[in-house]
Amino acid sequence: MTTVSIDSERCAGHGACVTVCPDAFALTGDGYAELTVDRIPEELVELVERAAAQCPERAILLAAR
Ligand code: SF4
Numbered sequence: 001m002t003t004v005s006i007d008s009e010r011c012a013g014h015g016a017c018v019t020v021c022p023d024a025f026a027l028t029g030d031g032y033a034e035l036t037v038d039r040i041p042e043e044l045v046e047l048v049e050r051a052a053a054q055c056p057e058r059a060i061l062l063a064a065r
Pocket residue numbers: 006010011012013014015016017018032033054055056057058059060
């Protein structure tokens with residue numbers, strides 16, 4: 001299982017993650033990213049990995065469990 005978290009200290013609110021994977025990320029009213037899923041469904045893992053790779057702040061942390 002893959003888990004994901006966002007380092008809120010690093011997130012600068014570019015929104016790239018939302019563009020890449022809108023099924024797992026959203027922007028809060030403040031313009032920063034939040035997760036919309038607790039666990040990443042298998043079909044979203046590739047997109048979430050791509051979002052993490054494209055985050056300019058390296059704020060998306062993935063862990064395999
Ligand atoms: S791409 Fe990274 S810095 Fe931008 S909103 Fe998403 S988590 Fe935050």
